[in-house]
Amino acid sequence: MKFPAPDARREILLARRNQKMARSPHAYVRGNTAKYYEWLHSLRGHALPQGPAIWICGDCHLGNLGPLADADGAIEVQIRDFDQTIIGNPAHDLVRLGLSMAAAARGSSLPGVVTAHMLEHLMAGYVQALGTAGKSGSKQKPDLIKVVMRNAVRRSWKQLANERIVDTxxxxxxxxxxxxxxxxxxxxxxxxxxxxxxxxxxxxxxxxxxxxxxxxxxxxxxxxxxxxxxxxxxxxxxxxxxxxxxxxxxxxxxxxxxxxxxxxxxxxxxARRVVAGARQLSPALGxxxxxxxxxxxxxxxxxxLPQDLKIEIDQLSMDQATLMARYLAYVVGCAHARQMDRATRNSWRNELKLDRSKTLASPAWLWNSVVQLMASHEAGYLQHCHKYALGADGS
The missing domain is CATH 3.10.450 (Nuclear Transport Factor 2; Chain: A,)
Structure with missing residues (x-):
């Protein structure tokens, strides 16, 4: 196999990235953080609530959460990627997670009403976490998470080597x-x-x-x-x-x-920003x-470590979708809540309970944001496929 010179790597890698993003709408959402923030910058005024100034993930999608082992070997599901971490608005993590879950539901051919229920459960899980002072171990785990956790506990160095580097x-x-x-x-x-x-x-x-x-x-x-x-x-x-x-x-x-x-x-x-955010949001990794x-x-x-795994889900059932949304939002909520005192947590929780309609338990800003983002990303995904999967000329 012929390998590229170091100065020729970037062009090849970007082409590979574009091909990966063309595989599915969910892959496009996961790989295109920039489009999410383009949409965010286009918002006027206070379309989203202004939460407390804390460290947030900044790219809080399904693939960026999973089991992590701490220095003593204890395993817990936490945020696992911090390239985009900053001190910002925690609502941005909620919307990004909602978009990711909605894209996963679409990829599982679930009806649109499931997305509405997912966002309701997502908000419920997050608000519940704000009442626990960030004690993440108390939430009941969905069966899919239990399976991932069992796999993480059982994994050995040999399995890590076989998966990551093929050979021990x-x-x-x-x-x-x-x-x-x-x-x-x-x-x-x-x-x-x-x-x-x-x-x-x-x-x-x-x-x-x-x-x-x-x-x-x-x-x-x-x-x-x-x-x-x-x-x-x-x-x-x-x-x-x-x-x-x-x-x-x-x-x-x-x-x-x-x-x-x-x-x-x-x-x-x-680099120091990334490490600082990780230590606040996911101590096990930070x-x-x-x-x-x-x-x-x-x-x-x-x-x-062998226990470090991402959550990989190909298909979600209706029940799995809502349970996963609630649990993962709870994990994110715990990461946020650990950085707040009681008064700040209570104030933020009360803010999140506002702006709800009679027919939808999730606040209007979350529902409207995810709907707009899904439409924007669907169009972007099709354009991306036309450009990179078929070729710019459509051939």
Whole structure:
């Protein structure tokens, strides 16, 4: 297989990203955060409620939630992606999650009334979380989540290696998902893992010895994700001590599209912003991340654990759709609520209960936002397919 030179990667990766987004309307929604915020910027006045200034995910869709293990091995469903995290309006996460669930329902050929019920349950789950002070363990999990959690608990390093790098031998096989590094990239990665900060990150997990020897066994450019294709992304295989192995994910941090609140105090460095948001919203992951400079770019780094999974759902039944919407909104609500005091939580909860019609339990701003976004994204998806799946000339 012929691999692209580092300076030729971006064009190939963007083409692959466009092809992935053409696979389904839900894939398009997941991969096109920019379109969501284009719509958001077009709103006039106070079309959405103005929530408290807290860290939000900024890209709160179905695929960005899932089981995560903390440094002690405890597993909990939390937000798992923070490229877009900023201090902003929590209503933006609610609308983005509602759009994602509506797109999943459409992909499952569910009738439109199910979307209405999903948004009602989504709001109910979120409001319930605001009353718990962010104690996320108390909500009953849907059967689909229980299955994902059981799979996460049972997963081993061997399964992680087979899934991520195909082989459990001490190397990363090059191919479709892993490309070779340039000489400068290899040197930079070697130097990175000689730092005290990286040693501390690696030895924090699994009660490894603080003075354990860390050896870079292999590294490769990682062709992964959808919205992140085109950025710097690396997989690094390490040996820790004599027998332990671990897989490190290095990802470039870029400017967030999500709108921050004016005067909000956040790290100016994008990698530090990502880590700061993760530690507020998903402590299980945030405590396992650090920000570094790599080849003049800000990157955030974490060890991948076997228990870290995304929620992958191909088809939803009517009952599953409403239960999942309620539970996932509860998870997001807990992440938000942990950052608020009681008075702020009560005020925000009361605000969310306003603007409801006699026939719809969800507030009008949420329903109208999701309807408008679904229409906008449907048109955008068809145009995207015409351009990238058929070709710009339609042939």
């Amino acid at each position: 031998r001490p190397n990363i096989p090059l191919g479709k998902n892993f490309w070779p590094l340039s000489k400068s990239e290899k040197i930079a990665i070697s130097q990175l893992f000689e730092t005290r900060e990286m040693a501390k990150l690696v030895t924090t997990l699994k009660s490894r010895d603080d003075d354990a020897r860390i050896e870079v066994l292999d590294a490769a450019y990682w062709v992964k994700g959808c919205s992140s294709l085109g950025r710097l992304r690396y997989a690094v295989l390490l040996r820790v001590g004599d027998v332990d192995h671990c897989l490190i994910d290095i990802k470039e941090a870029v400017h967030a599209t999500a709108p921050r609140y004016p005067h909000a105090s956040m790290p100016r460095d994008n 405590e396992r991340m650090i920000a570094q400079r790599f080849l003049e770019h800000g990157v955030f780094i974490r060890e991948l």
